[in-house]
Amino acid sequence: MTAQVITVTSGKGGVGKTTAVANLATALAADGKKVVCMDGDIGLRNLDVIMGLENRIVYDIVDVIEGRCKLKQAMIRDKHYPDLYLIPAAQTRDKNAVSPSDMTRICNDLRPDADFVIIDSPAGIERGFRNAIAPADRVLVVTNPEVSAVRDADRVVGILEAEEKGSPSLILNRLNPTLVRNNDMLSAEDVLDLLGIQLIGIVPEDESVIIGSNRGAPVVTDAKSRAGQAFRNIAKRLQGQEIPFMDLEQQGGLWGAIQKLTGRK
Amino acid sequence: MEQITSLVQIKGIRDGLLATFSDAPWEDQYLSLLAQIGERPAFFQGARLAIDVGSQILKVNDLVDLRDHLSERNITLWAVISESPTTEHTSQLLGLATRISKPRPQEKTHVDAASDDTALFVNKTLRSGTRIEFPGNIVVMGDVNPGAEIVAEGNVIVWGRVRGMIHAGAKGNRSAFICALDLSANQLRIADEVSAMLKPQKDPKPEIASINSEGRLQAELWHTG
Numbered sequence: 001m002t003a004q005v006i007t008v009t010s011g012k013g014g015v016g017k018t019t020a021v022a023n024l025a026t027a028l029a030a031d032g033k034k035v036v037c038m039d040g041d042i043g044l045r046n047l048d049v050i051m052g053l054e055n056r057i058v059y060d061i062v063d064v065i066e067g068r069c070k071l072k073q074a075m076i077r078d079k080h081y082p083d084l085y086l087i088p089a090a091q092t093r094d095k096n097a098v099s100p101s102d103m104t105r106i107c108n109d110l111r112p113d114a115d116f117v118i119i120d121s122p123a124g125i126e127r128g129f130r131n132a133i134a135p136a137d138r139v140l141v142v143t144n145p146e147v148s149a150v151r152d153a154d155r156v157v158g159i160l161e162a163e164e165k166g167s168p169s170l171i172l173n174r175l176n177p178t179l180v181r182n183n184d185m186l187s188a189e190d191v192l193d194l195l196g197i198q199l200i201g202i203v204p205e206d207e208s209v210i211i212g213s214n215r216g217a218p219v220v221t222d223a224k225s226r227a228g229q230a231f232r233n234i235a236k237r238l239q240g241q242e243i244p245f246m247d248l249e250q251q252g253g254l255w256g257a258i259q260k261l262t263g264r265k
Numbered sequence: 266m267e268q269i270t271s272l273v274q275i276k277g278i279r280d281g282l283l284a285t286f287s288d289a290p291w292e293d294q295y296l297s298l299l300a301q302i303g304e305r306p307a308f309f310q311g312a313r314l315a316i317d318v319g320s321q322i323l324k325v326n327d328l329v330d331l332r333d334h335l336s337e338r339n340i341t342l343w344a345v346i347s348e349s350p351t352t353e354h355t356s357q358l359l360g361l362a363t364r365i366s367k368p369r370p371q372e373k374t375h376v377d378a379a380s381d382d383t384a385l386f387v388n389k390t391l392r393s394g395t396r397i398e399f400p401g402n403i404v405v406m407g408d409v410n411p412g413a414e415i416v417a418e419g420n421v422i423v424w425g426r427v428r429g430m431i432h433a434g435a436k437g438n439r440s441a442f443i444c445a446l447d448l449s450a451n452q453l454r455i456a457d458e459v460s461a462m463l464k465p466q467k468d469p470k471p472e473i474a475s476i477n478s479e480g481r482l483q484a485e486l487w488h489t490g
């Protein structure tokens with residue numbers, strides 16, 4: 001086994017990075033993969049809360065780096081999936097407690113025993129972001145169909161290209177087909193046209209995401225949720241499967257455009 | 266200590282301070298610069314700093330680290346001068362200037378600067394946060410995305426879509442022009458004229474923007490010949 005390290009980032013805050021990490025990790029574990037997710041948002045940890053693991057934390061990533069515990073001791077096992085682990089961020093330290101080489105080292109230690117390591121990144125393009133992308137084999141950029149979020153995503157894509165991290169894949173989160181139809185929201189086509197990167201999934205705006213987060217049960221575990229389905233599909237694509245895109249919009253125009261755009265490399 | 270601090274030379278220039286790096290390893294010089302700042306905090310306090318890094322190849326991490334350390338000390342890194350295209354690219358990505366005006370005894374008449382025939386050729390899409398400045402013409406093969414900026418003393422030609430900011434004739438040349446396959450820029454400037462917002466078109470055609478006989482910045486269809 002040698003894990004693929006995937007970092008989820010965005011530039012702008014609040015677009016759904018942590019939600020994506022919790023859901024993709026859970027969906028991959030549900031597919032029988034061995035998954036470790038890491039919270040890279042030092043000082044503002046919340047991946048543990050969304051996964052419902054907050055009260056199990058004893059050690060965190062800074063304890064590992066500073067030698068107060070072994071890596072295994074900081075890996076919290078999920079309540080439902082025995083092959084899903086979380087390495088929490090430190091809540092009371094700042095991001096300078098971690099360096100890009102610490103992240104690379106920890107990931108290298110995790111690689112032999114996992115299929116996927118998924119890293120949640122903080123907002124911004126400063127130290128915490130650079131820590132999160134340092135070990136990445138693959139980067140997923142999350143954005144919302146909103147001008148400011150797309151502009152920040154564009155900036156992050158430029159930096160990833162300069163860092164020779166390869167071209168990232170895009171998760172377009174919180175798309176609302178009704179708003180798009182009424183021309184009140186950027187369409188998937190507008191976003192893809194500007195960013196010019198490969199689309200790996202569109203997640204609709206869905207209140208069950210918020211309900212799931214509050215319950216500490218990521219929405220992928222809800223079989224009826226549209227957002228859950230979208231995240232399950234992305235998890236399958238990460239495993240190399242060809243899964244057709246969900247038809248969020250019954251109208252032909254947008255749909256045709258997405259198919260056309262995802263065909264381009 | 267003496268040895269370390271002499272790695273980086275610092276002097277005052279018109280635009281603030283200029284630190285000139287040698288070819289010694291980047292880490293050493295970086296520490297040397299921080300050491301010099303530590304020795305004379307009052308001198309550096311609030312300064313605008315440009316660095317000349319010679320042929321050092323610097324990545325985003327290197328420059329962001331330096332910029333963070335400097336800003337903690339209340340020093341603004343605004344320009345990076347380099348012989349390496351990689352370093353220059355990195356600086357542009359971070360929105361840092363890559364050229365500084367040389368100290369000169371007298372302001373020379375700036376109008377002739379753009380009659381210079383040199384052009385900078387940029388063979389990629391410019392993403393948000395990127396700023397490219399050049400004392401001649403600039404040619405871009407790619408798009409100029411929202412949040413990207415191009416500043417040329419001469420003309421600007423974009424073989425792609427313009428949605429960012431372009432300033433041609435930046436030193437005052439009112440006969441400079443901007444042309445692009447799709448000129449739905451969020452702002453265009455020529456010399457000191459600023460365009461109103463141009464509406465994105467459904468079916469864009471190549472356009473050229475220039476200052477018309479009434480002295481206003483105006484875009485029209487781009488006919489060659």
Ligand SMILES: Nc1ncnc2c1ncn2[C@@H]1O[C@H](COP(=O)(O)OP(=O)(O)O)[C@@H](O)[C@H]1O
Binds near residue numbers: 013174227
């Ligand atoms: N597809 C979605 N539909 C509805 N709400 C969402 C969706 N994705 C994320 N959210 C909500 O948006 C907020 C921010 O998400 P979060 O994952 O914490 O963002 P980030 O980690 O990028 O800061 C949370 O309240 C989350 O529940």
Ligand SMILES: [Mg+2]
Binds near residue numbers: 121
């Ligand atoms: Mg988050």
